Amino acid sequence: MTRKTNKKSEAPRTTAEWVSMVISLVLVAGVVSLVIAMWLSPSQQPARFRIDRKPIRTEADHYYLPIVVTNEGDATGAQVTVEGSVREAGEEQTSATTFDFIPAHSSVEGVLVFKSEPSSAELRVVSYQQP
Amino acid sequence: MTNANRQSPWRTELDDLLRGTAGAFLFGAPFLYTMEVWWKGNFTTPPRMALLLALAYGALILLDLQGGFRAKQSRTWLRVFTDSLEALAIALLTATISLVLIGVVTLDTGLETTMGRIITEALPFSIGVGIANHVLLNREQGNAAPASEADPSAHQWHDHAWRGTLADAGATALGAVIIASSIAPTDEIPMIASSLGSAWLLLIIGWSLVISYIIVFEANFGAQQVRRSHPGFFQSPISETLASYLVSLTVSLLMLWLFQLLRVGDPLSQWISYTIVLGLPATIGGAAGRLAL
Numbered sequence: 001m002t003r004k005t006n007k008k009s010e011a012p013r014t015t016a017e018w019v020s021m022v023i024s025l026v027l028v029a030g031v032v033s034l035v036i037a038m039w040l041s042p043s044q045q046p047a048r049f050r051i052d053r054k055p056i057r058t059e060a061d062h063y064y065l066p067i068v069v070t071n072e073g074d075a076t077g078a079q080v081t082v083e084g085s086v087r088e089a090g091e092e093q094t095s096a097t098t099f100d101f102i103p104a105h106s107s108v109e110g111v112l113v114f115k116s117e118p119s120s121a122e123l124r125v126v127s128y129q130q131p
Numbered sequence: 132m133t134n135a136n137r138q139s140p141w142r143t144e145l146d147d148l149l150r151g152t153a154g155a156f157l158f159g160a161p162f163l164y165t166m167e168v169w170w171k172g173n174f175t176t177p178p179r180m181a182l183l184l185a186l187a188y189g190a191l192i193l194l195d196l197q198g199g200f201r202a203k204q205s206r207t208w209l210r211v212f213t214d215s216l217e218a219l220a221i222a223l224l225t226a227t228i229s230l231v232l233i234g235v236v237t238l239d240t241g242l243e244t245t246m247g248r249i250i251t252e253a254l255p256f257s258i259g260v261g262i263a264n265h266v267l268l269n270r271e272q273g274n275a276a277p278a279s280e281a282d283p284s285a286h287q288w289h290d291h292a293w294r295g296t297l298a299d300a301g302a303t304a305l306g307a308v309i310i311a312s313s314i315a316p317t318d319e320i321p322m323i324a325s326s327l328g329s330a331w332l333l334l335i336i337g338w339s340l341v342i343s344y345i346i347v348f349e350a351n352f353g354a355q356q357v358r359r360s361h362p363g364f365f366q367s368p369i370s371e372t373l374a375s376y377l378v379s380l381t382v383s384l385l386m387l388w389l390f391q392l393l394r395v396g397d398p399l400s401q402w403i404s405y406t407i408v409l410g411l412p413a414t415i416g417g418a419a420g421r422l423a424l
Contacts, residue, residue: 105241
């Protein structure tokens with residue numbers, strides 16, 4: 001059977017057991033030290049967003065402006081709403097999208113759709129929630 | 132009975148580690164496909180991460196005293212501590228691989244979020260490693276052994292290869308239904324599927340096959356010794372893995388259609404990606420189903 005019942009002390013570790021134990025130790029120690037490092041350097045900057053544009057594509061008279069929103073702060077933003085506005089012939093046109101979550105130092109992608117050429121569009125985060 | 136004494140120490144160690152891995156996936160799969168678990172990782176602070184790791188380690192020590200993931204029971208306290216450490220490493224590793232595979236942890240994810248998601252997800256995976264022996268190994272000693280040797284007439288009907296194949300396919304389908312039905316109606320499937328490219332889907336297929344193979348064959352658990360002696364299409368390791376994956380995919384497809392995540396008229400790519408994404412937990416369930424046979 002698999003379980004030995006003898007009363008002698010445990011058999012010495014085999015090389016294989018040593019190898020897996022050392023690898024495990026390194027892995028867990030790595031994770032623990034990362035956590036401790038993050039713990040000791042709490043830079044609790046509030047969420048701060050950067051919006052980057054990607055090439056515009058046109059589709060059936062509409063302009064698709066892909067955007068990448070990066071959270072440069074240390075706190076997660078929830079329900080992050082990005083609004084873009086284009087002014088053409090005195091008429092302002094807006095387009096908005098909402099991201100469920102943008103964790104700290106993470107980026108997400110979205111697309112804003114306009115009727116007129118949006119290369120001069122003004123983009124900004126209009127609101128977000130703190131989870 | 133067990134070939135642990137005959138085989139090389141490397142093989143024994145590999146079997147132990149794979150058994151732990153299998154346990155982690157069996158218990159962890161439903162948690163992996165729960166977006167709330169990933170979200171908790173978004174705002175897990177480092178002190179809380181440390182607490183979660185300590186909790187997981189504590190639970191693993193308790194579970195190791197009751198069985199753990201090794202075939203051979205740890206008998207000294209030092210062994211208990213180091214075995215639990217290895218179990219924690221397995222849980223962290225499998226959780227990381229899984230999260231990367233379903234596209235929840237990517238290069239765009241920040242460090243703190245990545246660690247938060249991995250450590251949160253590692254908690255259920257740890258419990259899976261800790262109960263690996265109970266789920267997977269003990270059957271070999273209990274039910275399976277007498278049935279295989281003592282009473283050949285008892286499973287004479289198994290000699291019919293078709294019967295054996297059908298029984299295995301049925302067990303696979305049952306296990307797959309149990310796991311897949313609780314995941315199929317959720318939003319995670321479209322969420323995961325839509326974020327993955329086709330190359331990534333191939334990775335998921337490969338991973339599903341590897342996990343299925345590990346669970347039933349490599350780790351030497353369950354009624355495996357007996358099952359190899361039964362005839363039928365499901366008895367060669369590779370063909371069993373492939374066949375059970377196909378059964379699991381079929382179950383996934385039916386579940387997705389029943390819960391109306393897939394409708395007639397949806398694009399083919401959607402049918403394929405949703406089915407493959409649900410196929411991963413389904414095939415894990417299917418492998419567990421065959422073990423329970």
